[in-house]
Amino acid sequence: MEAGGGQPRIIVGVDGSAASVQALRTARALxxxxxxxxxAWACWDVPAGFGIYLAVGIEGFEVAAKQALRQALADAFGSPVPPEVRGRLLRGSAAHLLIGGSREAALLIVGRHGHAGFVPGSVSSACVSHAHCPVLVVPVRADASDGGR
Incomplete structure (x- = not known):
């Protein structure tokens, strides 16, 4: 599918984990x-049970997500980031936002295990079950510790 009748797009869920860095590399190859x-979509929200932080401010959660996105792009591609890759920072549930975004995507790519949830693979499982486009779930390669390039 083409977003808005233009160039097709691949959406990648990014949380800074090794799996999401590998997902970025896979997306670029495809x-x-x-x-x-x-x-590259980095999604953030105030975790359940953190209501006290609302009084202090939520900027820390957004800053952490922004840093995770920047670092994942740098880990995946170095500098400069390829021109066909753009980062987006969105507030909300990663699974909900990625599934919504899949309505206008040609492909959704997520890592098998990330940092976002308490249940390993919960975002990838939700995306596989509910996305509106094909979903590719990328595992962490055994050689990912050496940069995986």
Whole structure:
């Protein structure tokens, strides 16, 4: 599917985990043959039970997500980030936002295990079950500790 009748896009869920860095690399490898743009989505929200932080401010959660996105892009591609890859910072549940975004995507890519949830693979499982486009779940490669490049 093409977003808005233009270039197809691949959405990648990014949380800074090794799996999401590998998902970014996979998306870039597929973007060329699909003539697609890559959008790296970092989703953040105030976790349940953190109501006290609302009085102090929520900026820390947003800043942490922004840093995780920047670091994941740097880990995946170095500098500069390829021009076909854009980062987006969104507030809300990662699973909910990624599933919503899948309505306008050609492909949704997520890592098998990330940092976002308390249940390993919960975001990827939700995306596989409810996305509106094909979903690719990327595991962490055994050689990811050496940069995986």
């Amino acid at each position: 973007a060329g043959p699909l003539d697609a743009a890559v959008e």
